[in-house]
Amino acid sequence: MIGFTWFVPLVKLVSGESPRVQLAEFGKMVGVPAVAFILFLGLWHIGAAKVVTSLGQVPGPVQVYEQAGGLIDEHYQEREKAQAFLERQEKRNAEKLAKNPDAKVKIRPYTGKETYFDQILTSLFTVFIGFLIASIIAIPAGIVSGLSDTLYSALNPLIQIFKPVSPLAWLPIVTMVVSATYVTADPMFSKSFITSAITVTLCSLWPTLINTAVGVSSIDRDLINVGRVLRLNYFTTVFKIVIPSSIPMIFTGLRISLGIGWMVLIAAEMLAQNPGLGKFVWDEFQNGSSSSLGRIMVAVLTIGILGFMLDRIMLVMQKAFSYDKNAVVR
Amino acid sequence: MEKYLNIDHVSIEFPTANGPFKALDNVSLKIDKGEFVSIIGHSGCGKSTVMNIVGGLYQATEGGVILEGREVNEPGPDRAIVFQNHSLFPWLTAYENVDLAVKSVFKGKKSTKEMKEWVDHNIALVHMSHAKNKLPAEISGGMKQRIGIARALAMEPKVLLMDEPFGALDALTRAHLQDSLMEIQTELNNTVIMITHDVDEAVLLSDKIVMMTNGPAASIGEVMHVDLERPRKRLYLSDDPKYNHFRSEVIHFLHERHAKKVA
Numbered sequence: 001m002i003g004f005t006w007f008v009p010l011v012k013l014v015s016g017e018s019p020r021v022q023l024a025e026f027g028k029m030v031g032v033p034a035v036a037f038i039l040f041l042g043l044w045h046i047g048a049a050k051v052v053t054s055l056g057q058v059p060g061p062v063q064v065y066e067q068a069g070g071l072i073d074e075h076y077q078e079r080e081k082a083q084a085f086l087e088r089q090e091k092r093n094a095e096k097l098a099k100n101p102d103a104k105v106k107i108r109p110y111t112g113k114e115t116y117f118d119q120i121l122t123s124l125f126t127v128f129i130g131f132l133i134a135s136i137i138a139i140p141a142g143i144v145s146g147l148s149d150t151l152y153s154a155l156n157p158l159i160q161i162f163k164p165v166s167p168l169a170w171l172p173i174v175t176m177v178v179s180a181t182y183v184t185a186d187p188m189f190s191k192s193f194i195t196s197a198i199t200v201t202l203c204s205l206w207p208t209l210i211n212t213a214v215g216v217s218s219i220d221r222d223l224i225n226v227g228r229v230l231r232l233n234y235f236t237t238v239f240k241i242v243i244p245s246s247i248p249m250i251f252t253g254l255r256i257s258l259g260i261g262w263m264v265l266i267a268a269e270m271l272a273q274n275p276g277l278g279k280f281v282w283d284e285f286q287n288g289s290s291s292s293l294g295r296i297m298v299a300v301l302t303i304g305i306l307g308f309m310l311d312r313i314m315l316v317m318q319k320a321f322s323y324d325k326n327a328v329v330r
Numbered sequence: 331m332e333k334y335l336n337i338d339h340v341s342i343e344f345p346t347a348n349g350p351f352k353a354l355d356n357v358s359l360k361i362d363k364g365e366f367v368s369i370i371g372h373s374g375c376g377k378s379t380v381m382n383i384v385g386g387l388y389q390a391t392e393g394g395v396i397l398e399g400r401e402v403n404e405p406g407p408d409r410a411i412v413f414q415n416h417s418l419f420p421w422l423t424a425y426e427n428v429d430l431a432v433k434s435v436f437k438g439k440k441s442t443k444e445m446k447e448w449v450d451h452n453i454a455l456v457h458m459s460h461a462k463n464k465l466p467a468e469i470s471g472g473m474k475q476r477i478g479i480a481r482a483l484a485m486e487p488k489v490l491l492m493d494e495p496f497g498a499l500d501a502l503t504r505a506h507l508q509d510s511l512m513e514i515q516t517e518l519n520n521t522v523i524m525i526t527h528d529v530d531e532a533v534l535l536s537d538k539i540v541m542m543t544n545g546p547a548a549s550i551g552e553v554m555h556v557d558l559e560r561p562r563k564r565l566y567l568s569d570d571p572k573y574n575h576f577r578s579e580v581i582h583f584l585h586e587r588h589a590k591k592v593a
């Protein structure tokens with residue numbers, strides 16, 4: 001499985017298979033990246049100490065590690081508080097009911113502030129919804145325009161114009177449109193969530209759309225001809241021939257889209273005040289305490305690691321769905 | 331008597347930037363039921379174009395193709411095609427590739443069980459039962475082409491069209507597949523049109539060899555009946571003067587007379 005390739009030489013080493021070769025292999029897979037990482041930490045440590053801002057010294061790896069610990073502690077404290085609140089409420093309600101069985105009891109949710117982990121989950125959920133909407137639009141649109149030259153030439157200029165637009169340019173428009181159209185007494189989602197998700201959608205549509213269209217239009221003519229000989233109708237052709245053969249390209253597009261969506265999301269959350277990682281960074285920046293820069297650095301690393309994990313998940317899916325298991329995908 | 335397959339004064343032009351390009355000019359050919367016909371000629375002479383017109387993938391500009399009294403104007407399973415590079419769906423196993431064809435052709439005509447048996451039968455016919463659950467990427471080129479043939483045969487075509495079916499294979503594999511094809515042909519007696527540029531292959535397999543002149547505006551140069559007795563054995567034939575006569579006739583045509591036109 002992906003990410004566990006370093007394991008292979010280790011196992012071979014244990015089983016006594018040409019120890020020298022396996023050690024060299026292990027060193028290349030684990031040793032070299034480890035040395036590079038330690039080198040990076042050292043440079044960061046030295047470099048950070050030389051820069052002093054109005055919020056104090058730029059945090060080095062040690063301070064960032066401390067802040068990460070602090071954020072985790074805060075999470076558990078907040079969870080304990082919530083637990084205590086719910087217990088108190090339950091006890092109070094039970095007492096009330098014991099006195100008077102007909103009494104109306106109120107159950108209120110705990111409304112403490114979100115912890116760092118809540119914010120991570122919010123971000124992941126928002127990017128997932130935005131990406132999902134984008135994929136639902138982009139894959140069918142890509143397939144249809146890949147099959148029809150006319151449609152492709154009709155859509156191509158629009159795609160090329162909207163593709164490079166920054167999420168920050170979309171955001172005000174999306175905000176206004178959402179405020180004007182999403183008016184309900186009991187909203188299921190907050191407006192900031194919808195605004196962020198739609199902004200993600202608008203920016204992550206294009207890679208999937210373009211890659212799908214290219215994948216579809218480059219299908220082997222003979223395969224299409226086989227479909228013609230069998231007199232398959234349009235839908236059967238699409239589902240039996242077009243989609244399976246363009247799956248690798250579709251996934252290439254989806255991976256790029258998800259990467260872009262994740263980057264866009266942070267910016268969108270900052271401006272839309274959707275309670276995710278973007279808002280966390282912005283709030284810490286506004287907060288301006290001595291620990292702020294360290295906490296922002298934690299967020300930077302979190303964003304990076306999560307983005308990397310999302311990409312790996314897409315890669316695993318690409319390999320699972322693609323017919324060519326031997327294709328080198330990285 | 332009306333012939334089984336009648337290619338009647340077919341011409342085709344392709345539009346290009348420099349005006350229309352005439353690939354075929356006035357091609358006429360009559361084929362009997364159960365006849366094995368090879369079309370041979372230099373590359374670019376329009377052999378494949380003839381086959382694509384019969385297959386319905388291209389439309390003739392003039393003239394037309396009549397199969398069993400009906401005009402051909404679109405592709406269909408009654409004119410199954412074996413493509414040069416097998417054209418199996420790479421995401422389906424050998425069995426599933428044949429199954430897809432059988433399901434689209436016999437839906438509503440055969441029961442699920444009958445269809446399953448029919449797929450297995452055709453795979454057995456090309457000696458591929460042992461590898462029917464493998465993906466195309468996991469089997470050799472010759473095996474892929476066997477499955478390609480099984481898929482075409484499974485459509486029960488009135489005419490089997492083969493576009494240089496063994497062109498991409500090495501000589502030994504090619505010989506094996508030719509033998510298999512002769513064996514199948516003895517059993518099923520299909521009407522076959524095969525495009526080839528291999529002289530031995532054409533003489534060995536065909537009842538009739540159609541030699542085409544060079545393009546542009548290619549047409550039929552000569553038609554030769556190969557009345558060698560069947561079953562034909564590759565080993566004996568190499569010493570057979572009749573066989574060598576046919577062979578040299580084709581070679582002479584290809585190297586000397588290919589530009590000559592027969593009205």
